[in-house]
Amino acid sequence: MSTIKEISELLGISAPTIRFYEKEGMVEIPRNERGIRQFDERSIDRLKAIVHYRRVGMPLEDIQKILAEFHNHALSSDLLKKTQAQLEAQIAALQETHAYLVKKIEIHQQLA
CATH class of the missing domain: 1.20.5 (Single alpha-helices involved in coiled-coils or other helix-helix interfaces)
Structure with a gap:
């Protein structure tokens, strides 16, 4: 299981940024029974897409x-x-x- 810190380092974005994208409904990140984020392939791919779009200056x-x-x-x-x-x-x-x-x-x- 990847932590938000590991995913943020993998993608080169901050953990608060990931939380923001999640809060804005741009990405759904599954959670376990304790409420801890469990990044799956779908959520990571979605975050990668957002990162690419932001890198080229696309507005949120x-x-x-x-x-x-x-x-x-x-x-x-x-x-x-x-x-x-x-x-x-x-x-x-x-x-x-x-x-x-x-x-x-x-x-x-x-x-x-």
Whole structure:
């Protein structure tokens, strides 16, 4: 049995964050007769999905919609496409900044 601490370390999120997702109804985590969380494969997979969505900056509201209406593929597709466009814009901005830094490094190395 995995503890909330072990799962939080596995996923790279805090235990309070897991509790928050559970409280918000984004993930159901089974409990034993003493009320202790017993993470199963389904709850861990759900948390992994939430972590991936959050990592790319998807708003909690959109994640909740996707999870609540899992079989509404048109909705999920629209929300994922919106997040993809935002992520691609961030990547482009980072690539531009990276190119700027590379050029500055070259200039400073030539002058050194």
